[in-house]
Amino acid sequence: MAFVLWVLAISVLAAQQTPPAATSPAGSGGLNRTPAAPTGPAPRLPNGHVDLSGVWQGGGPVGNIADGLAKGETLPIRPEYQKIMDGRNAKDDPEANCLPTGVPRRDPYPWRVLQTPTHTFLLFEGNIHSYRQIFMDGRTHPADLDPTWYGHSVGHWEGDTLVVDSVGFNDKFWFDFRGTPHTEKLHTVERYTRSNMGTLGIETTIDDPGAYTKPFKVTFTARLRPGEELMEYICNENNGYVHHITGSAKEF
Amino acid sequence: MRVIAAVVASVAVLMVMSRPVIAHHSFAAEYDANKPVTLKGTVSKVEWMNPHARFYVDVKDEKGAVTNWNLELASPNVLVRNGWTRNSLKVGDEVTVEGSRAKDGSNMANARAVKLADGRRVFAGSSGGDAPPPAQK
Numbered sequence: 603m604a605f606v607l608w609v610l611a612i613s614v615l616a617a618q619q620t621p622p623a624a625t626s627p628a629g630s631g632g633l634n635r636t637p638a639a640p641t642g643p644a645p646r647l648p649n650g651h652v653d654l655s656g657v658w659q660g661g662g663p664v665g666n667i668a669d670g671l672a673k674g675e676t677l678p679i680r681p682e683y684q685k686i687m688d689g690r691n692a693k694d695d696p697e698a699n700c701l702p703t704g705v706p707r708r709d710p711y712p713w714r715v716l717q718t719p720t721h722t723f724l725l726f727e728g729n730i731h732s733y734r735q736i737f738m739d740g741r742t743h744p745a746d747l748d749p750t751w752y753g754h755s756v757g758h759w760e761g762d763t764l765v766v767d768s769v770g771f772n773d774k775f776w777f778d779f780r781g782t783p784h785t786e787k788l789h790t791v792e793r794y795t796r797s798n799m800g801t802l803g804i805e806t807t808i809d810d811p812g813a814y815t816k817p818f819k820v821t822f823t824a825r826l827r828p829g830e831e832l833m834e835y836i837c838n839e840n841n842g843y844v845h846h847i848t849g850s851a852k853e854f
Numbered sequence: 855m856r857v858i859a860a861v862v863a864s865v866a867v868l869m870v871m872s873r874p875v876i877a878h879h880s881f882a883a884e885y886d887a888n889k890p891v892t893l894k895g896t897v898s899k900v901e902w903m904n905p906h907a908r909f910y911v912d913v914k915d916e917k918g919a920v921t922n923w924n925l926e927l928a929s930p931n932v933l934v935r936n937g938w939t940r941n942s943l944k945v946g947d948e949v950t951v952e953g954s955r956a957k958d959g960s961n962m963a964n965a966r967a968v969k970l971a972d973g974r975r976v977f978a979g980s981s982g983g984d985a986p987p988p989a990q991k
Binding site for chain 2: 665727728729834835840841843846847848849
């Protein structure tokens with residue numbers, strides 16, 4: 603009986619892991635016409651960990667990082683950084699200028715998770731057409747890092763949650779269209795939990811004693827895009843109109 | 855009174871939620887939703903490139919003077935996913951475009967709706983990425 607149940611469970615799982623029939627991205631529908639994301643249990647890798655692979659959309663701030671705060675909370679931003687934020691113009695958003703979003707910001711384009719035994723890669727369609735690499739081999743952060751757009755990321759599993767710890771960020775990227783700032787002291791801890799087949803919750807603790815008086819948490823949810831593939835997105839190709847953006851970042 | 859406040863709040867929430875955020879830059883900082891513009895003319899060029907597809911339209915005024923307008927769409931990726939192709943709009947097509955003008959006053963606008971001379975709608979979505987798919991045949 604137990605064996606029958608086991609076989610049944612495996613076949614159900616296998617059925618859920620079978621990707622839906624791929625649709626050609628060109629001319630035969632797209633994001634708005636893909637079927638609703640499936641809701642069965644999250645699939646697992648042969649090693650027992652949750653399989654996060656797939657093409658996802660969302661999962662981070664786009665317009666306003668404060669949207670991810672718990673109800674009633676406000677950003678614990680230091681007054682001098684509030685001033686920096688208030689003075690920002692939308693045309694200066696590095697992301698509008700085809701530079702990376704950094705962490706935890708997302709662009710409204712799909713992205714793919716790719717897990718290998720040693721690394722987890724987040725492949726971004728846009729913006730920009732880039733990737734994050736998360737070391738899964740147990741290493742720690744080097745002592746002296748050159749500040750970079752995506753920082754240095756190491757990951758480990760806590761139960762069914764992938765925990766990604768990142769430091770070594772530059773202070774150039776904005777957290778959102780509004781121009782929410784940070785400093786090179788930024789340290790993020792992202793917790794990726796695939797609560798079911800179609801849902802990936804990402805809770806990020808932002809600890810930046812440079813720009814904020816205390817750490818804070820933001821939570822965003824990514825949705826699976828069954829049958830979707832990443833497309834090429836070269837932002838630099840035709841971005842010659844940023845100077846027409848005249849408004850304050852606050853107007854986003 | 856409380857009901858009115860609740861309705862106002864709900865409308866405000868809906869407005870915030872419906873903000874177009876598919877673009878890779880802030881929409882409201884570039885275009886003025888309060889400056890709608892309708893342009894009728896001939897497509898002079900189509901740029902099917904990221905981060906935004908663009909097309910240019912020659913618009914003739916009453917005196918015959920021609921102004922070339924620069925019109926921004928969503929990214930080709932968004933348009934393709936919604937069923938449009940790089941051939942959906944061609945140089946020489948007669949179009950009517952509804953959009954919002956750029957805040958800097960230049961002859962630039964986002965294109966919210968594009969109609970061909972025969973009434974068919976093309977792209978029918980703004981650089982905010984809310985383009986619905988083409989009509990099913």
